[in-house]
Amino acid sequence: MGLFKAKIAELIKEKLPPASPGLDPDEVALGDLLEAPPDPAYGDMAFPTFSLARTFRRAPAKIAADLAAEINRARPDWLEKVEALNGYVNFTLNKPLAARSVLTAIKSEGRRYGSSGAGQGRKVVIDFSSPNIAKPFAVNLLRTTVLGQALSRLYAFQGYEVVRVNHLGDWGTQNGQWIVGYRLWGDEAALAANPIKELLRLYIRFHEEAEKHPELEDQAREAFHLLEQGDPEALALWKRFRHLSIEEFKRVYARMGIEFDSYAGEAFYSDKMEPVIRLLQEKGMLVESEGATVAPLDEYNLPPCLILKSDGSTLYPTRDLAAALYRWEQYQPALVLYVVDVRQSLHFQQIFTVLKKAGMSWVDRYEHIAYGLIKFQDMIMSTRKGAIVFLEDVLDEAANRSLEIIKERNPDLPDKEKVAEQVGIGAIIFRFLIYSRLKEISFDWQTALSFDGDTGPYVQYTYARLCSILRKAGTEGVDVEKIGEDPSCLCFEKLSAPEEAALIFELERFPDVLIQCEAGRDPVALARYLLELCRVFNGYYHQHRVMGSDAMAERLFLLAGVRTVLQNGLYLLGMSAPEEM
RNA sequence: GCGCCUAUAGCUCAGCGGAUUAGAGCGCCGGCCUCCGGAGCCGGGUGCGCAGGUUCGAUUCCUGCUAGGCGCACCA
Known part of the structure; x- marks a missing residue:
């Protein structure tokens, strides 16, 4: 909670008259009731x-x-x-x-300002990005990647130990498609020269051909089955594809400042x-159904969770169940977040429910952090359709x-x-x-590439301008770092x-915003907050001269504070903060 | 058919477990002093899908409806 809010809440609690027996005003989170008045003329808080009327009758x-008078x-x-006004x-x-x-x-807190420290001693596993190695690395992955990265930084900033997991889609029928494609149309020289391009070509070719020859899908299933049985040749191909894909992913992640703790x-x-x-x-949760093995979840009003195919091979849910169990045993996390698109809501509901039903109460710490799809020109992004x-x-x-913009507006920038x-x-981002x-x-290019507003x-x-003026103060003999060391x-x-x-x-209110993001598992409030802070700052800065004013030191101190918060905020969103641009 | 998500200004979206007068960006129109960076600043606004319910008070909570999106067995 912000400094002011906490202090006022404490004061109110202290000054509030004792309630009737059995009615405890402490149960009301006083701080949460505090709000900003619609007009600054009313006050600051x-x-x-x-909501207390009933308690106090x-x-x-x-x-x-009475409260105002008491205070x-x-x-x-x-x-x-x-002062009291209209019940406020x-x-x-x-x-x-x-x-x-x-x-x-x-x-005094600097790069730590805004942290609640609430995550101290707690571990959070964040599963995000998780591309399928048998698919192109496309924009639709941007959302989970960016969201997951921001959440990772946010939780780490609050004191959590964060484990960033890239749960690669490297096992499943899709990998069989790839093996089939390679055997039919693979070009070894091309693969050696430009692996990503060649892998993409095979991917597209497979899906084109599969339209005309559906039996290819059966071959792919068969190939995956072989892979799962440990067939050496299939395994060797798969390992190679996987390695090449990961190398490619890592290169792109590096551009976004992302590193994973686990692949x-x-x-x-x-x-x-x-x-x-x-x-x-053992728990008697499995039954045979239409040849497959499933875990019925009727009592939870959910469709059954498929565990094994008719041919005995595993499915996505099976692997996710194993992963959930492994993460618990390996990390003992306080929280596990799956940053995966909203289409998989039912899937996660089933996974979590199966574990719950099996007596794994720790699954309450697991959450599906769903996000909406990215649409492209009125069409959901589909990698298959090309x-x-x-x-x-x-x-x-x-x-x-x-x-282009830099060349035009800041040609001297190094x-x-x-x-x-x-x-x-x-x-x-x-x-x-x-x-x-x-x-x-x-998604459309025009909006994506717009840098205004x-x-x-x-x-x-805004951050760069702030740095600019603080730099300027430095060249004019002001030691900005020293300002405020002795507030008196x-x-x-x-x-x-x-x-x-x-x-x-x-x-x-910056610390409050971060708490809000943490609670909602969504950095949107921080992004909005930074815009608002910039607006307030830009308006101020436009009409008040800093350098040479009679409040220069104080204003520079204020600017330094804004700079620190912007720096922290940009970092938490996963963005860079260049000092010039 | 069942389930989940979404619905706020022309467009794209904020609005935290309720609160005094609902905000921003884009677009459009009009301004910004030889002065700290014009990717900026200032001004221009008859909008909470519909119907009920709870309440002193509902954009916010509950129910129903409508519209759009997405799921619902061997893909992931």
Whole structure:
């Protein structure tokens, strides 16, 4: 909770009259009731008393008036004004003290400012990106990749030990398709020269031919079955494809600043399914149905979960059950997040329910973090139909566009390509985080490559300007790092403009925003917050001169605070923060 | 047929377990002083899908309906 909110909540709790016996006002989370008044003229924080009316058996207006009077009897110096209005108690903070407490907190905490530390000693496993090695690395993977990365940083920032797992789709019928394709049309020379291109060619060819010759699908199933039996030749091919794919993935991940702790995918679990199946059998949860082995879930109102095909081979659910079990045994996590698209909601519901039914109560810590699909020109992205937009092409296009703009507007910038990469990729990342995760995103190049308005580059640009002015202060003999080391040297009364108070408040609520993101398992609030902070800052900065003003030191201190929060925020979203662009 | 998700301004979207007067971007129109970076700033706004319910008060919670999207057995 933010500094102000916590202090006010504590004060209210202390000053509130004791409730009737049996009615405990402590049960109401007072801090959660506090909110920003619609108009700053009312105050900085408002406490609605309506929900307490029943507990105290008194009118809200009366409660508010009494509470305000009680607080005013010995009003602490950090509160300038406390008054009751329409059932609310409105608090006006002492601005200089507020500025001092927020800015010195940012100064002392620096890159840690905003962290709740709530995750200390807890482990969270985040399963994200998880491409299928037998498919092209396409844009539809961007959302899980970007979301997962942001969530990983967010949880790590809150003190969690984060295990980033890339649960590769490297086992299953699709891999059989690949083996069949390679045997029929594979070109060894091409594979050696440009493996990714060749693998893609085989992928497309297979799906084209399979339209005309459905028996290819049977061959693929057969090939996978062989693979699962450990056929040496199939295994060798598969290993090679897998290796080449991972190398390619890693290269792209590096561009986005992503590294995984584990690439344990489906194949990793291929020899770990027996115990799960046995367990389900022992619990009497498995039955034969139409030749297959399934776990009925009627009592949970869910369709049965398929465990084994009629031919005895395993399925996606089987491997996910094994993975869930393994993750529990291996990591003992406090939380497991599966960042996987919304189409698999039922699947995860079934997996979790099967484990629950089998008595694995730890599965309550497992969550499917669903997100909406990416639509492309009114069509859901489908890699099979050939409508492929490669993930890397999107990054390239964005970087190119960014480079053009830099050449035009900042021709003297050193390291243009590097900065263009940071800004271009930042634009893409931000664009995928700015919507609530369950919303569908319709991808189009024009919007993706727009750098004006509510975009990543807007935030990065604001950050760069901030760095620019702080640099300028440095060249003019001000040691920016030293400002605020001794707060008593500063006169916080000088930060008295309404825009300055608004900025202080934005900075103060940063920790709350992160908690909100953590609770909702969605970085969208942070992305929105950064935009708002930039707007407030840009408005301020546009109308108040910093350098040479009589409040220069104080304003530079304020700017340094904004810079730190933007830096932390961009990092948490998984974006770079170039100091010039 | 059953289930899940979504519905807020022309368009794309915020609005945290309710609260005083519902916000932003894009697009459109009009402005920005030889001054800290114009990827910027300022101004222009008759909008919460429909119908009920709970409440002192509902965009928010509940129910039903409508529309769109996605799932529902050997793909993942």
